[in-house]
Structures are given as structure tokens and as C-alpha cells.
């Protein structure tokens with residue numbers, strides 16, 4: 738039996754969630770930090786919204802169950818598309834997108 742090497746890492750993120758570095762558009766670092774924080778709050782909120790849509794998608798009941806069930810799932814899918822756009826914008830600005838549930842809960846405004 739071959740032992741599993743638990744020290745292998747595909748990549749290590751050395752940049753903290755609140756750190757920014759020089760970016761391709763030359764935006765000043767203090768302004769970049771403000772924009773990245775705001776976009777990360779939007780990103781965190783999109784994920785909270787996604788989970789709320791899915792929860793209600795699963796729990797909806799009643800005569801119009803099927804239409805509402807499908808509509809909530811469509812909205813959940815759209816929210817993920819927006820979340821991806823926000824995360825990619827954050828990355829383009831040299832920031833780190835929030836991705837963990839604890840960070841999302843902490844930074845979401847909804």
C-alpha cells in the first residue's frame with residue numbers, strides 16, 4: 738500500500754482576504770482596498786441570497802408549487818452568475834474574493 742503524501746499542495750494563497758497589491762489598471766491601493774471590500778460584501782450577500790433561494794426552492798408548497806419552485810431555482814442560478822462576475826472583478830483588481838461560508842456570513846449585508 739502506497740502512503741498518501743499529505744504535504745502535497747496544488748497552490749498556496751499567500752495573499753490575505755483584505756490585502757491588495759498593484760493592479761493592472763493602476764488604481765491606488767487605498768481605493769482598490771475600498772472597492773474590493775465593497776465588492777466582497779456584494780459577493781458575500783449574493784451567496785447568502787443564493788442559499789435563501791435554494792432553501793425556499795426546496796420548501797415551497799401549495800397550489801402553485803411547481804411554478805414557484807422553478808422560478809426560485811432560476812433566480813438562484815442567476816445569483817451564482819452575478820457572484821462569479823463579482824469574484825472575477827475582485828481578482829482583476831488584485832483582491833481575493835471571499836469564498837468561505839463563515840466569511841460570507843460575516844460580510845454579507847443581507
Ligand SMILES: [Fe+2]
Nearest residue numbers: 794795806810
Ligand atoms: Fe432543485
